[in-house]
Amino acid sequence: MPAFTTNDGARLAYRETGDGPPLVCVPGGPQDSRYLSDLGGLAAHRRLILLDLRGTGGSPAPDDPAAYRCDRLVDDVEALRAHLGLERLDLLGHSAGANIAAQYAARHPERLARLALITPSTRALGVDVTADDRRATARLRRGEPWFDEAFAALEAIVAGTAGGDLFHAIAPFFYGRWDETARAHHAAEDEQTNKDAAQGFGADGAFDPAATRSALADLDAPVLVLAGEYDLNSPPRAVTELAALFPKSELVVQPRAGHFPWLDDADRFVTTTATFLA
Numbered sequence: 001m002p003a004f005t006t007n008d009g010a011r012l013a014y015r016e017t018g019d020g021p022p023l024v025c026v027p028g029g030p031q032d033s034r035y036l037s038d039l040g041g042l043a044a045h046r047r048l049i050l051l052d053l054r055g056t057g058g059s060p061a062p063d064d065p066a067a068y069r070c071d072r073l074v075d076d077v078e079a080l081r082a083h084l085g086l087e088r089l090d091l092l093g094h095s096a097g098a099n100i101a102a103q104y105a106a107r108h109p110e111r112l113a114r115l116a117l118i119t120p121s122t123r124a125l126g127v128d129v130t131a132d133d134r135r136a137t138a139r140l141r142r143g144e145p146w147f148d149e150a151f152a153a154l155e156a157i158v159a160g161t162a163g164g165d166l167f168h169a170i171a172p173f174f175y176g177r178w179d180e181t182a183r184a185h186h187a188a189e190d191e192q193t194n195k196d197a198a199q200g201f202g203a204d205g206a207f208d209p210a211a212t213r214s215a216l217a218d219l220d221a222p223v224l225v226l227a228g229e230y231d232l233n234s235p236p237r238a239v240t241e242l243a244a245l246f247p248k249s250e251l252v253v254q255p256r257a258g259h260f261p262w263l264d265d266a267d268r269f270v271t272t273t274a275t276f277l278a
Contacts, residue, residue, distance in 0.1 A: 010062060
């Protein structure tokens with residue numbers, strides 16, 4: 001795998017796939033970037049540069065756990081841009097990776113050409129996702145064969161009485177179709193996720209929503225904010241609020257899509273994203 005050196009001397013890996021102008025992709029999790037695959041065929045339009053965050057995929061774990069913090073990972077994206085020799089970059093952040101991408105836009109606006117936030121986490125911008133947001137989104141799936149068990153697990157999680165197994169019980173809510181493809185995608189998650197990195201990602205100091213909002217108020221770059229209609233993690237109500245914080249944002253809610261919209265309707269996702277990036 002290709003690799004680059006960060007400002008603090010770490011050697012981080014990334015994957016490349018596809019043809020066309022480069023698109024730097026920041027995964028969520030923190031999770032091995034393999035779960036992004038080719039983003040449903042977006043690699044036919046762009047050369048995807050898929051970053052392995054610290055402690056995931058081909059990137060080693062840091063000696064200092066503070067290096068997992070979201071604000072510190074922004075520096076890694078900037079080091080990757082310099083390594084690629086890009087004056088400005090097109091940047092895509094998925095899920096928790098959208099927190100990194102949004103902070104990058106706030107700190108390096110002159111280096112950003114276009115920004116795509118896909119089913120984004122909203123923590124970096126201080127947008128709350130409420131229990132009612134999650135319940136309302138979950139109820140859209142009423143009538144599916146797994147709904148009753150999954151919704152009961154969701155209620156236990158919201159009430160703070162859940163064990164680890166219940167988080168697997170709500171997995172169908174993260175996919176537009178709970179089919180074999182979705183089950184296999186979810187089954188790989190535990191192996192690909194670094195729990196230490198996930199814990200350190202949001203440690204004290206990782207987010208300063210007021211400062212990030214202020215910096216983004218003058219952002220000149222176009223921003224695509226894509227939500228999934230069925231996404232329990234990033235419900236459309238909260239994502240709509242997030243999109244309004246960018247001066248030049250385009251909000252798209254992909255119908256019948258969950259947290260991984262390129263799996264649910266690849267053609268729609270690729271058309272939407274490639275058109276924006278073009």
